[in-house]
Amino acid sequence: MIRPRSLQWRLSLWLGLGMTLLWAMAAIITVQMLRQEMDEVFDSALEETAQRILPLAALDIIDRDGEDTEQRVATLRQHDEYFTYVVRDASGKVLLRSHSADLAIFPPFSGMGFANTPTHRLYSDAALQGNLTITIAEPVAHRRMTAAHILLGLGLPLLAIIPLSLAGTWAVIRLSMTPVRIFRSQIEARGGGDLAPIAADDLPSEIGPVARAINRLLDRLKRTLEAERSLAAKSAHELRTPVAAALAQAQRMIAEAPDEATRERAEDMQIALLRLSRLTEKLMQLARAEGGRLLAERPVDIGAILRMVAGDFGGYAAPTGRIELELPDAPVFTMIDADAFAILARNLIENALKHGSKDEPVRVTLSEQRILRVANAGPGVPDETLARISQPFERGQSLTKGAGLGLAIAKTIAAGTGGRLELFSPREGRQDGFEARFSIRE
Numbered sequence: 001m002i003r004p005r006s007l008q009w010r011l012s013l014w015l016g017l018g019m020t021l022l023w024a025m026a027a028i029i030t031v032q033m034l035r036q037e038m039d040e041v042f043d044s045a046l047e048e049t050a051q052r053i054l055p056l057a058a059l060d061i062i063d064r065d066g067e068d069t070e071q072r073v074a075t076l077r078q079h080d081e082y083f084t085y086v087v088r089d090a091s092g093k094v095l096l097r098s099h100s101a102d103l104a105i106f107p108p109f110s111g112m113g114f115a116n117t118p119t120h121r122l123y124s125d126a127a128l129q130g131n132l133t134i135t136i137a138e139p140v141a142h143r144r145m146t147a148a149h150i151l152l153g154l155g156l157p158l159l160a161i162i163p164l165s166l167a168g169t170w171a172v173i174r175l176s177m178t179p180v181r182i183f184r185s186q187i188e189a190r191g192g193g194d195l196a197p198i199a200a201d202d203l204p205s206e207i208g209p210v211a212r213a214i215n216r217l218l219d220r221l222k223r224t225l226e227a228e229r230s231l232a233a234k235s236a237h238e239l240r241t242p243v244a245a246a247l248a249q250a251q252r253m254i255a256e257a258p259d260e261a262t263r264e265r266a267e268d269m270q271i272a273l274l275r276l277s278r279l280t281e282k283l284m285q286l287a288r289a290e291g292g293r294l295l296a297e298r299p300v301d302i303g304a305i306l307r308m309v310a311g312d313f314g315g316y317a318a319p320t321g322r323i324e325l326e327l328p329d330a331p332v333f334t335m336i337d338a339d340a341f342a343i344l345a346r347n348l349i350e351n352a353l354k355h356g357s358k359d360e361p362v363r364v365t366l367s368e369q370r371i372l373r374v375a376n377a378g379p380g381v382p383d384e385t386l387a388r389i390s391q392p393f394e395r396g397q398s399l400t401k402g403a404g405l406g407l408a409i410a411k412t413i414a415a416g417t418g419g420r421l422e423l424f425s426p427r428e429g430r431q432d433g434f435e436a437r438f439s440i441r442e
Contacts (some may be wrong), residue, residue: 008170008177016166024163031151042143043114046136048084054127054134057087057096061132085136095132109133116140135284179203183211195222211328244278245338247273258282282405294340294416299333302440308365309345313353322353326365334370334440335416344413345372347406348436352376356434371442378435381425390423407436414438 086106087096094103103119120137127133179202197216200211245307250270257263310325332339345364352362356376365373381389390407407423414421418441419424427435 007180009175009410011173012166013168015382019165019169020162023158023165027154027158030154031147034150034154035147038143038146040123042138043123046083046138047125050085050123050125050136052132053085053136054087054125054132056133057134058127061087061095082142083136085134087132089133101137105137106135109135122251131346135261155356176204180207187214196217218436243277247277256311275369279405282409289369294337294413295335296337299335300338300341301331302334302336302338302370302372303327303332303366305338305342306345306364306372309342310364311348312346313349322358322361323349324361324363326363328366328368330368332368332370336419336440340413340417344410344438345374347410348372348374348438351436352434372438372440373428373435375427375433375435377427377430380432381423381434386423386425390421410436410438417441 059311060420081098081100083337084098084101084105086094086098086101086103088094088109092108097103105117106122107115107117109124109126111124112125115124119141120133120139121143122137124133124135163319183198183200183203197215198211200208200215203211247270248274250266253261253266254270257266307327310323313323333382349362349364352374353376355378356362359379360377363373363375365375367373390411411421420439424435424437425433427433
């Protein structure tokens with residue numbers, strides 16, 4: 001038997017089985033006690049019947065005036081006769097018997113008291129100093145049938161009570177487990193960036209310590225992550241000023257270089273500083289994405305935001321533009337923060353422009369179902385590379401230089417907003433290229 005993993009089903013199963021076993025044992029013990037009591041009642045009825053019939057039979061036989069023929073008691077109407085009897089004299093001659101008594105079932109008188117045959121329970125008694133005896137017989141089948149009726153009368157209610165008890169046990173346990181299910185639902189509904197404490201006021205005493213331990217763990221994680229994010233954000237912010245100053249000095253050196261060698265070194269310095277500036281900007285975006293404040297207070301038209309982001313790359317609507325933008329006719333409203341969506345879209349488009357083929361445009365599509373697709377042409381990405389390029393500082397096989405943070409930032413924003421970022425290669429409907437698909441929560 002497969003043991004259920006649910007605590008609710010385990011409790012219901014074992015309590016139900018235990019209750020069923022107890023009911024069955026109680027029923028068996030009750031039946032045994034009832035059979036003993038029933039045997040005592042039937043034996044008492046046999047004895048009482050014999051003691052009542054024997055004096056009457058003695059008077060009847062004495063009043064016969066010497067007639068010694070056997071007499072059979074006539075019946076007034078047909079009925080089931082469970083007790084039959086015979087009256088004999090000292091020699092064993094039958095003097096009186098009930099109308100349906102079968103002499104074959106009555107053995108010779110051997111003494112007063114109870115006796116058993118394979119088919120009947122017998123009771124014998126004597127009067128007139130042993131000159132007159134009576135034996136009463138009751139079919140054993142009668143007692144068995146009576147016991148079966150009692151057992152049936154006891155078992156039928158149990159057949160109804162046991163399922164009701166099991167259902168009641170399951171319902172009570174399910175009702176008692178409601179706080180645990182609510183606690184579980186709160187944990188399951190949490191996004192990756194939500195580390196707020198979980199309400200655990202109504203939990204049972206056995207689960208309460210677990211909930212408090214989880215809340216303490218969440219609090220430690222929150223403080224640790226906030227410290228890391230704060231350090232990254234502050235570091236990136238503090239780097240902007242000296243990087244900008246160094247970039248200005250490099251540009252001045254280029255303008256004032258006395259010779260070509262000095263100018264080339266200054267240009268190399270400028271390229272390195274520009275790369276450092278872009279890395280600083282990406283780090284600030286990543287810290288912003290990991291900050292958790294990614295949802296807006298009111299619905300935002302992400303179609304208008306996407307149009308502005310694509311326009312920042314220049315000339316997307318012109319014939320020579322590298323971006324093909326496709327937006328639905330109606331506005332597309334979601335609860336995602338406008339800046340967060342702009343950062344995500346910018347990184348996806350920038351990634352496609354940087355790593356895609358220069359001969360085909362980047363296709364940017366937003367559907368009414370709140371699905372953003374950014375697809376570019378170019379060589380396909382192997383599956384093992386596709387599985388890891390959304391990690392920070394991971395780069396694909398492209399020779400184009402980059403920080404390796406664009407897809408990581410987009411993935412972090414997607415997770416923080418409850419959406420889903422999926423990467424495909426080749427792109428949908430083609431044999432080459434790369435596609436990023438962002439499904440936005442309503």
